[in-house]
Amino acid sequence: MSTTDDDTLPGIPNVGKADLDAMVENERxxxxxxLADVEADTDLGVAMAEDAQRVARGELxxxxxxxxxxxxxxxxxxEAYQETPNPAVDAGDQTVSTGTAESLSCAVGSMDTxxxxxAQVEGEEPDGGIGAGxxxxxxVIDLQKCVGCxxxxxxxxxxxxxxxxxxxxxxxxxxxxxxxxxxxxxxxRPCMQCxxxxxxxxxxxxxxxxxxxxxxxIDYDRxxxxxxxxxxxxxxxxxxxxxxxxxxxVDEAGELTSPxxxxxxxxxxxxxxxxGNVRKCSFCTHRLERGEEPACVETCVGDARNxxxxxxxxxxxxxxxxxxxxxxxxxxxxxxxxxxxLK
Amino acid sequence: xxxxxxxxxxxxxxxxxxxxxxxxxxxxxLVAVGAYAxxxxxxxxxxxxxxxxxxxWGAWVAFYIYFVGLSAGAFLxxxxxxxxxxxxxxxxxxxxxxAAIISMAVALLFVWIDLGRMDRMYFPFIWRQLTSALSWEVxxxxxxxxxxxxxxxFSMRIDLARIAERTSGLRQTFxxxxxxxxxxxxxxxxxxxxxxxxxAGIVGIPLAIFMVHGGTGVLFAVSKAxxxxxSGLFPVIFVISALLSGTAxxxxxxxxxxxxxxxxxxxPDLLDRLAQLLIGFIIVDAALTAIExxxxxxxxxxxxxxxxxxxxxxxxxxxxxWFMVGFSWVxxxxxxxxxxxxxxxxxMVLAGLSVVxxxxxxxxxxxxxxxxxxxxxxxxxxxxxxxxxxxxxxxxMIGVGLLLYTLGAETLPLxxxxxxxx
Numbered sequence: 001m002s003t004t005d006d007d008t009l010p011g012i013p014n015v016g017k018a019d020l021d022a023m024v025e026n027e028r029x030x031x032x033x034x035l036a037d038v039e040a041d042t043d044l045g046v047a048m049a050e051d052a053q054r055v056a057r058g059e060l061x062x063x064x065x066x067x068x069x070x071x072x073x074x075x076x077x078x079e080a081y082q083e084t085p086n087p088a089v090d091a092g093d094q095t096v097s098t099g100t101a102e103s104l105s106c107a108v109g110s111m112d113t114x115x116x117x118x119a120q121v122e123g124e125e126p127d128g129g130i131g132a133g134x135x136x137x138x139x140v141i142d143l144q145k146c147v148g149c150x151x152x153x154x155x156x157x158x159x160x161x162x163x164x165x166x167x168x169x170x171x172x173x174x175x176x177x178x179x180x181x182x183x184x185x186x187x188x189r190p191c192m193q194c195x196x197x198x199x200x201x202x203x204x205x206x207x208x209x210x211x212x213x214x215x216x217x218i219d220y221d222r223x224x225x226x227x228x229x230x231x232x233x234x235x236x237x238x239x240x241x242x243x244x245x246x247x248x249x250v251d252e253a254g255e256l257t258s259p260x261x262x263x264x265x266x267x268x269x270x271x272x273x274x275x276g277n278v279r280k281c282s283f284c285t286h287r288l289e290r291g292e293e294p295a296c297v298e299t300c301v302g303d304a305r306n307x308x309x310x311x312x313x314x315x316x317x318x319x320x321x322x323x324x325x326x327x328x329x330x331x332x333x334x335x336x337x338x339x340x341x342l343k
Numbered sequence: 344x345x346x347x348x349x350x351x352x353x354x355x356x357x358x359x360x361x362x363x364x365x366x367x368x369x370x371x372x373l374v375a376v377g378a379y380a381x382x383x384x385x386x387x388x389x390x391x392x393x394x395x396x397x398x399x400w401g402a403w404v405a406f407y408i409y410f411v412g413l414s415a416g417a418f419l420x421x422x423x424x425x426x427x428x429x430x431x432x433x434x435x436x437x438x439x440x441x442a443a444i445i446s447m448a449v450a451l452l453f454v455w456i457d458l459g460r461m462d463r464m465y466f467p468f469i470w471r472q473l474t475s476a477l478s479w480e481v482x483x484x485x486x487x488x489x490x491x492x493x494x495x496x497f498s499m500r501i502d503l504a505r506i507a508e509r510t511s512g513l514r515q516t517f518x519x520x521x522x523x524x525x526x527x528x529x530x531x532x533x534x535x536x537x538x539x540x541x542x543a544g545i546v547g548i549p550l551a552i553f554m555v556h557g558g559t560g561v562l563f564a565v566s567k568a569x570x571x572x573x574s575g576l577f578p579v580i581f582v583i584s585a586l587l588s589g590t591a592x593x594x595x596x597x598x599x600x601x602x603x604x605x606x607x608x609x610x611p612d613l614l615d616r617l618a619q620l621l622i623g624f625i626i627v628d629a630a631l632t633a634i635e636x637x638x639x640x641x642x643x644x645x646x647x648x649x650x651x652x653x654x655x656x657x658x659x660x661x662x663x664x665w666f667m668v669g670f671s672w673v674x675x676x677x678x679x680x681x682x683x684x685x686x687x688x689x690x691m692v693l694a695g696l697s698v699v700x701x702x703x704x705x706x707x708x709x710x711x712x713x714x715x716x717x718x719x720x721x722x723x724x725x726x727x728x729x730x731x732x733x734x735x736x737x738x739x740m741i742g743v744g745l746l747l748y749t750l751g752a753e754t755l756p757l758x759x760x761x762x763x764x765x
Contacts, residue, residue, distance in 0.1 A: 165395070165396060170722070172719065172720070172721025172722060174721050189719070189721075189722075198566075198567065198568065200472075201474045201475065201565075202472075202474070202475050202476065202477065202565070202566075203472050203478075204472055204475045204477040204478035204480075204481060205466045205467055205469075205470040205472065205478070206471065206472045207470070222463075222466060222470060223460070223463075224458050224459065224460050224463040224464070224466050225389070225458050225459015225460045225463075226457070226458055226459070227399035227400060227459065228475070228477050228562075230396060230399040231399060231400060231566055231568070231569065231714075232566050232568055233568060234567065234568035234718055234719075235718065235719060236396075236397070236717065236718045236719055236722045238396070239396040240394070240395075240396050240399055240459065241459075242388065242390040242394075243388045243390055244390060270388070271388070273460070275388065276388065276389065276459035276460045277459060277460065278459070329719070330719070333567060
């Protein structure tokens with residue numbers, strides 16, 4: 001993007017660097033105005049901010065900066081300052097000398113260690129780990145609203161980073177009747193998270209099991225890849241990870257993986273789980289744990305997919321699942337899915 | 344009779360040295376092909392197969408249940424001698440037991456290579472699932488191999504002791520070790536062995552029928568999602584076809600080993616007895632399969648009917664008509680009908696081999712067709728034919744079985760030194 005370029009493209013405004021800088025300056029909030037809204041000392045705040053910029057430019061060292069402001073900050077913020085770890089102090093990436101770090105009156109230890117400690121103290125970790133929530137997760141899919149766009153399938157693939165040949169969600173297209181009386185139904189199919197899951201029943205090593213919140217989990221560290229569960233699933237919802245990648249389509253396609261069932265496994269590598277394991281939809285357990293809806297529910301253009309607690313009678317999904325329009329796939333199998341459909 | 348050891352001649356192994364070289368060369372090629380294919384399988388992972396998430400079980404599973412069936416069948420034939428004391432069957436007791444052990448080892452090799460994570464093969468012994476047929480099966484296989492080895496030991500121990508008595512040096516140490524140091528060849532020790540052989544056999548019979556092979560049938564039959572397998576008759580047919588293939592295998596092994604290793608003539612009465620057994624098993628197997636097919640078709644369940652259409656008229660229907668119906672039922676049945684043929688070793692080897700090969704197609708036609716029809720309307724149909732890697736590894740594992748069997752037949756007294764009935 002050269003600023004001296006005269007032959008501008010049609011429809012693209014011809015703006016130079018100076019114009020852009022002016023625009024940024026125009027948008028920049030006035031520091032004094034901003035800091036006036038908070039209780040803390042405005043002068044101190046502005047001075048610290050300006051010196052921080054000097055540190056960034058290399059005109060001032062981190063040590064000098066913190067020696068200059070440590071006392072003032074401690075006076076101004078008191079206990080809150082002393083209990084908060086200083087971002088300049090960190091085991092891996094420390095920007096001030098050890099001497100300075102130890103002389104500071106704010107909390108010692110890196111951000112990470114302090115964060116871990118405070119989490120333990122506050123008991124933020126749920127008692128039973130992943131899937132131990134009080135909800136019983138259920139999904140209701142309104143077939144009248146589904147337009148068959150397959151956005152759910154795409155959102156699922158991108159959220160769960162599933163390899164070629166693995167698609168936790170598919171949209172089955174059914175045509176009924178004969179011309180001219182033809183109807184077409186699109187039936188999205190995630191894992192049904194059955195109450196009586198045949199897959200769990202057949203697993204020889206108990207690698208797949210039902211969690212308290214109703215989701216059927218797969219322990220990738222235990223699965224031996226015998227594929228008996230794929231055979232047993234009446235919904236075809238399970239897939240084997242053959243180790244393929246989208247390397248031809250995207251560079252470093254295997255670098256990013258999804259923290260399925262709350263476990264971050266790092267980049268995809270040959271011979272490392274989940275390659276050689278069986279995989280399936282987890283209702284985006286990792287998202288549910290963060291208080292988010294599954295990717296397919298969030299993305300659905302027609303708002304056809306709903307997620308919620310089936311055991312809470314006031315929840316939307318419980319009411320929809322109770323309606324006369326509601327049905328489950330293959331009800332006579334006795335699997336009792338937690339995915340309901342509305343006719 | 345046990346004291347006059349000079350009367351027993353022990354010279355196992357091929358009679359003809361050129362045949363030995365040729366045979367080991369063939370087996371060596373099979374094992375080498377298998378080793379290369381296994382290398383490809385291990386480095387390339389499961390992507391080297393034609394398996395998919397729609398057809399997750401293929402050739403390896405088919406061969407696995409095939410060899411479990413061969414083993415269970417051969418074992419049950421052996422019990423005719425050592426438990427039911429059918430006259431004239433002792434001659435093949437050890438042949439049958441040894442073939443059963445080797446078949447089981449090969450079956451487990453097939454299970455192993457089929458695992459997505461081969462490195463986790465021992466996990467089923469650490470974690471279990473009471474409702475999983477496969478979890479039970481793994482344990483049944485181990486117990487069953489234990490029974491087979493125990494039986495072979497008690498059946499063969501006295502001859503191992505006799506050989507140890509007459510040899511010296513390393514060979515003596517070898518046979519003494521195999522006899523677990525029990526070198527007594529008295530009548531008392533012989534009857535002790537016979538008693539324990541019978542006891543192990545009595546435990547082994549229900550284990551083989553209900554757990555090992557019936558259980559393998561249950562493994563499939565519990566899959567409600569696959570109506571083709573989901574029938575009570577299914578495990579029974581499994582056991583019958585196992586008896587069929589096992590009897591055929593024992594017959595082939597008996598003739599070939601007697602001719603090529605012992606240089607003896609085949610006992611036509613024994614051959615006839617095995618042949619008549621084979622006739623019975625062919626009839627029961629074909630009849631039960633017909634009943635099963637009829638029940639399936641009479642249910643007018645679309646999944647059942649379409650699966651049978653795939654089997655009988657689909658792209659792989661040749662394996663049903665030629666191999667399953669032709670090689671395992673019709674062709675051997677023709678050869679078995681004439682009494683003179685039943686007493687002719689070469690004809691019976693042909694009939695036996697025909698069954699042994701035909702039952703492979705039976706196993707493929709159990710495993711694959713149920714996965715062709717999608718479990719739900721709207722999901723894709725499956726298609727499957729093994730890759731070269733799958734064929735190569737299969738050939739290799741069969742080669743390993745042949746090698747182990749040959750090595751055993753060249754060193755062990757598989758033919759009773761006293762020459763037949765105890």
